[in-house]
Amino acid sequence: MHKLLVANRGEIAIRILRSANELGWNTVAIYTDDDGSHATYAKEAVKLESVDGFLNAETIAKIATSKKCTHLHPGYGFLSESPALPLALAKAGSVVFIGPCLETLQIASDKMLSRNLATSLGVKVAPGLLVNCVADIRAFAQGVGYPVIIKALDGGGGRGIRVVDSEASADEAHKRTLGESPSKQVFVEQALTGPGWKHIEVQIIGDGISVNHLWERECSVQRRFQKIVEMAPSLLSRQTVRPLIEASLKLAGHLKYKGLGTFEYLFNTASHDWVFLEINPRVQVEHTVTEEICDVDLVRTQLLLFTPGTTLSTLNLASVPLPSSTYAIQLRLTAEDPARTLQLSPGSIAASDVSWPAGRGVRVDTWLTTGPYTHDSPVAAWAIGTDFDSLLAKIIVRGRSFIEATDKARSALRETSIGNGMIKTNIPVLAGVSDHPDWASNNIDTLWLERNLAEVLRLGEISVPKRGAHMPNATNTGGAIPASAGVFLQPGTLFNLQLSPTGALPSSSSPPPSSKHSLTLASIEENAFPSVLSGVIRTSFASSPLRFSLSQSTSAAVSxxxxxxxxxxxxxxxxxxxxxxxxxxxxxxxxxxxxxxxxxxxxxxxxxxxxxxxxxxxxxxxxxxxxxxxxxxxxxxxxxxxxxxxxxxxxxxxx
Known part of the structure; x- marks a missing residue:
C-alpha cells in the first residue's frame, strides 16, 4: 500500500490529498496552529512546531520516515524546487520524492544554470549576469541600458524580483532581492517588459525517458510579477507557439525529465522575438487550466508516474491533441485590499461568511473548506495572516470559446462572497480585468495591469455588486439603515460620550477630569458597520456639523x-x-x-x-x-x- 506525505498546505495540499485518496493511497499532512484546514483531507496529520518546519528538509524527511511513508509530494513553493529535500529523503530512508531527479532539480532551482543549459542547446535567453554587488548591476546596466531586473537565483511566485529603472534605485532593489533569496545569490537581466511582451509557459510531462507537452498557458496578467489571471490555451497562433513548445521539448528531453514541469518564456507579439526564462520543476499554481482543456488529472498522473511500470504510453499521454473548442481561465482570489494598493487584508473568516460560485464549467480550488478527517482539532474558522501568501482560492471556468469562458468568469465572480466585510479581496480587480476591452482583444502584456489598475478597479466596482446592494439607498436619512452585522443605526440618534484616562498615574499627578459630550448622527451616508460607517455628526465639542468616516483597519490582530x-x-x-x-x-x-x-x-x-x-x-x-x-x-x-x-x-x- 502506498502512503503519501504532502509537504505543503492550503489548496494545493488539498488538491494532492484528494487525488491520492481517490487512488486508495494512505495520506499524511503537516500543519501549524491556525492553519489546519488542508489536514482534514488526510488520514493522518502531524503538527509542526512552527511555520519554519515547512522549510526544514530534515524535519520533513524525519516525519516521512517515522510515518512509514512510501512517497512525498512537495506541492509548489516551500521546498518543492530545493535539492535539499530529495537529499534528506535519500539519507533518511527510501521515500520516493515526487519530482525530477536530483541533477535536474539542481539545474532548475538555479536560474543561471537553467539559462546556461538553454544557451548550450541553442535556446535564446535575455542578456544576463551573475552579480556580487551593486557595482556589478550598474556596470551591466551601462551596457544594455535601463531598466534591468534583479532576480534571486532561487526566487519564485513573484518573490526575489525587482526592477531597476535608474542607477539611484539599484542599491535598495539589490538589498530587497537579497532579503527574499534563501541562497543570498542574485543575477541581473535585461528587462523585457512593456507593450507586446507576453508571459507564455509550456506544460511538460515526462516519465524519465520520454517527454511530451500538454500545450501552453498565458499568464500575462500580473502585478509585481505575481500572476493573477491565467488562461489556456493562449490566443496566439499555433505557428507562433510552436517554437516555444519545441524549445521546451528539447530542454526536457536533454534532462530526461520525469514528472510535471513548466518551461517559461517571454514572447513579443510585435516582433515575434522570444526568450527562455526558467524551469519550474513542479506542479504549477495554474495547472488547473491545462487540466480543463486537456481533460487530464495532472496530479493523479504525477502520482502514478512514480509507481513501478508506469510510462507516458501506459497513461495514454504519449500524444495529447489540442482541443479545438475548449478554453479555460483561472482567477486567483486573494485576501488583498484594492483600496489600499492591494495590501494584505488579514483577519478571520467563518464558514457562514463564504459563498462560492457553481454551475457547468465552474470549479473552485480553495483551502477555505473542511474535509472528512477532523483529527483532534476541527476547523471552526480560517485565519489570514502574514506567514503565508494571500491566495484564498482559484476560480476556474471552462467554455467552448474564449468569449464563453470570459462570460462564465464574470458570472462566477458575481456569485462569490468572502467574509463579512472585514476581509477585503481582489474580486474587483479580477472582474475589471475580464470586463476590460484589452482582455477581449488580447492586448495584454506583463505590465498592462500596472498601467491600467485604476481603470480595472473602476470597471470591477461597477461589475460586481456590493453586499447589501438591495438595501435602501444609503443616503436616505428618513429611516434606519441596517449594518452588515445586523446593527441598526437611526439618523437623529443621540449618544452620550464620556472620556476618562486609564491606568495608574504618578502619585504627584492629579488625574485629569473626565469629560462628557453629546453626539448626534445627523445623517448616515454609508452603513456597513463595523467595516465602514460614514455621515455627518453634531457634537457638543464642535460648533458646526462634522463629516466623519469610520473605517475598520484590515490589520491582523496584534497585541x-x-x-x-x-x-x-x-x-x-x-x-x-x-x-x-x-x-x-x-x-x-x-x-x-x-x-x-x-x-x-x-x-x-x-x-x-x-x-x-x-x-x-x-x-x-x-x-x-x-x-x-x-x-x-x-x-x-x-x-x-x-x-x-x-x-x-x-x-x-x-x-
Missing part, C-alpha cells in the same frame, strides 16, 4: 499593549503602512536617542509580508528622536503602529 499607535496627523511620526514581521532595522533605529541621522528615502525598516520584503522609507532628512514601543527585529508589527519619531534636520549634501 495593542506591545506597541503604540502613531499620530497620523504628526509628520514626525513614522507608522507601519501594513502588518508584517520586522526583518531589518536601520542602524539609527537600533541606537535611537543618539541622534543618528537618516537620509530621505533610506529604508528605516523592512517588513516581511507573505515572504516578500517591503521597505518603510524615511520621508525626509532627519535624526531619530526615539523608537516606537516594542520595535525590534522579529516582531509582527500592526498597521498604524509607531515605528519611530523623527526630527527634521538639514544634512550636508552627498559628495
Amino acid at each position: 495593542s499593549s506591545s506597541f503604540e499607535l502613531a499620530d497620523l496627523n504628526d509628520g514626525a511620526h513614522v507608522s507601519a503602512p501594513m502588518t508584517g514581521k520586522i526583518v531589518e532595522l536601520h542602524p539609527a533605529l537600533l541606537t535611537a536617542g543618539d541622534r543618528i541621522t537618516v537620509r530621505k528615502g533610506e529604508a528605516l525598516l523592512a517588513l516581511s509580508v507573505m515572504k516578500m520584503e517591503n521597505a518603510v522609507l524615511a520621508p525626509f532628512d532627519a535624526v531619530v528622536e526615539r523608537l516606537g514601543k516594542g520595535i525590534k527585529v522579529g516582531v509582527v508589527l500592526g498597521e498604524g503602529m509607531l515605528v519611530c519619531v523623527l526630527n527634521r534636520t538639514t544634512l550636508p549634501s552627498r559628495l
Whole structure:
C-alpha cells in the first residue's frame, strides 16, 4: 500500500490529498496552529512546531520516515524546487520524492544554470549576469541600458524580483532581492517588459525517458510579477507557439525529465522575438487550466508516474491533441485590499461568511473548506495572516470559446462572497480585468495591469455588486439603515460620550477630569458597520456639523499593549503602512536617542509580508528622536503602529 506525505498546505495540499485518496493511497499532512484546514483531507496529520518546519528538509524527511511513508509530494513553493529535500529523503530512508531527479532539480532551482543549459542547446535567453554587488548591476546596466531586473537565483511566485529603472534605485532593489533569496545569490537581466511582451509557459510531462507537452498557458496578467489571471490555451497562433513548445521539448528531453514541469518564456507579439526564462520543476499554481482543456488529472498522473511500470504510453499521454473548442481561465482570489494598493487584508473568516460560485464549467480550488478527517482539532474558522501568501482560492471556468469562458468568469465572480466585510479581496480587480476591452482583444502584456489598475478597479466596482446592494439607498436619512452585522443605526440618534484616562498615574499627578459630550448622527451616508460607517455628526465639542468616516483597519490582530499607535496627523511620526514581521532595522533605529541621522528615502525598516520584503522609507532628512514601543527585529508589527519619531534636520549634501 502506498502512503503519501504532502509537504505543503492550503489548496494545493488539498488538491494532492484528494487525488491520492481517490487512488486508495494512505495520506499524511503537516500543519501549524491556525492553519489546519488542508489536514482534514488526510488520514493522518502531524503538527509542526512552527511555520519554519515547512522549510526544514530534515524535519520533513524525519516525519516521512517515522510515518512509514512510501512517497512525498512537495506541492509548489516551500521546498518543492530545493535539492535539499530529495537529499534528506535519500539519507533518511527510501521515500520516493515526487519530482525530477536530483541533477535536474539542481539545474532548475538555479536560474543561471537553467539559462546556461538553454544557451548550450541553442535556446535564446535575455542578456544576463551573475552579480556580487551593486557595482556589478550598474556596470551591466551601462551596457544594455535601463531598466534591468534583479532576480534571486532561487526566487519564485513573484518573490526575489525587482526592477531597476535608474542607477539611484539599484542599491535598495539589490538589498530587497537579497532579503527574499534563501541562497543570498542574485543575477541581473535585461528587462523585457512593456507593450507586446507576453508571459507564455509550456506544460511538460515526462516519465524519465520520454517527454511530451500538454500545450501552453498565458499568464500575462500580473502585478509585481505575481500572476493573477491565467488562461489556456493562449490566443496566439499555433505557428507562433510552436517554437516555444519545441524549445521546451528539447530542454526536457536533454534532462530526461520525469514528472510535471513548466518551461517559461517571454514572447513579443510585435516582433515575434522570444526568450527562455526558467524551469519550474513542479506542479504549477495554474495547472488547473491545462487540466480543463486537456481533460487530464495532472496530479493523479504525477502520482502514478512514480509507481513501478508506469510510462507516458501506459497513461495514454504519449500524444495529447489540442482541443479545438475548449478554453479555460483561472482567477486567483486573494485576501488583498484594492483600496489600499492591494495590501494584505488579514483577519478571520467563518464558514457562514463564504459563498462560492457553481454551475457547468465552474470549479473552485480553495483551502477555505473542511474535509472528512477532523483529527483532534476541527476547523471552526480560517485565519489570514502574514506567514503565508494571500491566495484564498482559484476560480476556474471552462467554455467552448474564449468569449464563453470570459462570460462564465464574470458570472462566477458575481456569485462569490468572502467574509463579512472585514476581509477585503481582489474580486474587483479580477472582474475589471475580464470586463476590460484589452482582455477581449488580447492586448495584454506583463505590465498592462500596472498601467491600467485604476481603470480595472473602476470597471470591477461597477461589475460586481456590493453586499447589501438591495438595501435602501444609503443616503436616505428618513429611516434606519441596517449594518452588515445586523446593527441598526437611526439618523437623529443621540449618544452620550464620556472620556476618562486609564491606568495608574504618578502619585504627584492629579488625574485629569473626565469629560462628557453629546453626539448626534445627523445623517448616515454609508452603513456597513463595523467595516465602514460614514455621515455627518453634531457634537457638543464642535460648533458646526462634522463629516466623519469610520473605517475598520484590515490589520491582523496584534497585541495593542506591545506597541503604540502613531499620530497620523504628526509628520514626525513614522507608522507601519501594513502588518508584517520586522526583518531589518536601520542602524539609527537600533541606537535611537543618539541622534543618528537618516537620509530621505533610506529604508528605516523592512517588513516581511507573505515572504516578500517591503521597505518603510524615511520621508525626509532627519535624526531619530526615539523608537516606537516594542520595535525590534522579529516582531509582527500592526498597521498604524509607531515605528519611530523623527526630527527634521538639514544634512550636508552627498559628495
